[in-house]
Amino acid sequence: DAGVTQSPTHLIKTRGQHVTLRCSPISGHKSVSWYQQVLGQGPQFIFQYYEKEERGRGNFPDRFSARQFPNYSSELNVNALLLGDSALYLCASSRATDTQYFGPGTRLTVL
Amino acid sequence: DQQVKQNSPSLSVQEGRISILNCDYTNSMFDYFLWYKKYPAEGPTFLISISSIKDKNEDGRFTVFLNKSAKHLSLHIVPSQPGDSAVYFCAASAFSSNTGKLIFGQGTTLQVKP
Numbered sequence: 001d002a003g004v005t006q007s008p009t010h011l012i013k014t015r016g017q018h019v020t021l022r023c024s025p026i027s028g029h030k031s032v033s034w035y036q037q038v039l040g041q042g043p044q045f046i047f048q049y050y051e052k053e054e055r056g057r058g059n060f061p062d063r064f065s066a067r068q069f070p071n072y073s074s075e076l077n078v079n080a081l082l083l084g085d086s087a088l089y090l091c092a093s094s095r096a097t098d099t100q101y102f103g104p105g106t107r108l109t110v111l
Numbered sequence: 112d113q114q115v116k117q118n119s120p121s122l123s124v125q126e127g128r129i130s131i132l133n134c135d136y137t138n139s140m141f142d143y144f145l146w147y148k149k150y151p152a153e154g155p156t157f158l159i160s161i162s163s164i165k166d167k168n169e170d171g172r173f174t175v176f177l178n179k180s181a182k183h184l185s186l187h188i189v190p191s192q193p194g195d196s197a198v199y200f201c202a203a204s205a206f207s208s209n210t211g212k213l214i215f216g217q218g219t220t221l222q223v224k225p
Contacts, residue, residue, distance in 0.1 A: 042200050
């Protein structure tokens with residue numbers, strides 16, 4: 001079975017630009033969560049979506065938004081990029097609020 | 112406010128010996144705990160979990176122990192293998208919150224020497 005997939009794997013943007021990251025969950029999983037991981041720290045929770053509705057939101061500014069589509073895939077959008085947004089962005093899927101399985105991540109570099 | 116803490120940034124053990132990774136938490140609402148392993152340039156891989164109604168869970172070489180009164184959990188790997196060398200994260204969630212939000216520790220880098 002295919003695991004969680006994310007695209008793109010790497011991305012370079014400049015300050016002020018907008019970025020869209022994509023995630024496809026494991027087949028049968030209806031929940032997608034997004035995390036940000038900066039070097040030397042554990043992943044930080046950004047959003048969780050379940051059945052296309054936002055279930056949880058972490059302590060991130062409104063520049064961060066997400067949505068989930070009818071096929072349960074998801075997009076994370078970040079507007080007005082800052083240097084501090086450079087990080088590994090991880091997507092995780094689960095059936096509901098149980099064990100989350102992570103994708104390989106998207107490495108975002110903001111110059 | 113670091114609700115989940117892994118106070119040892121690194122650990123080095125000999126192949127075949129036991130590896131013990133520790134994690135402390137502060138939030139009494141946490142009722143589900145997980146351990147993930149992460150290799151460079153990959154996403155975290157789920158290893159093992161434990162519900163707060165248990166104090167021990169085993170899966171092959173991996174055992175997780177939960178001490179609720181001390182708000183402490185540990186991961187034991189026996190015997191340790193060189194392929195276990197990675198960063199290990201503990202994570203916690205409040206199942207009852209229904210948000211699926213995981214709070215992660217800072218990670219412990221395990222090195223298993225041949």
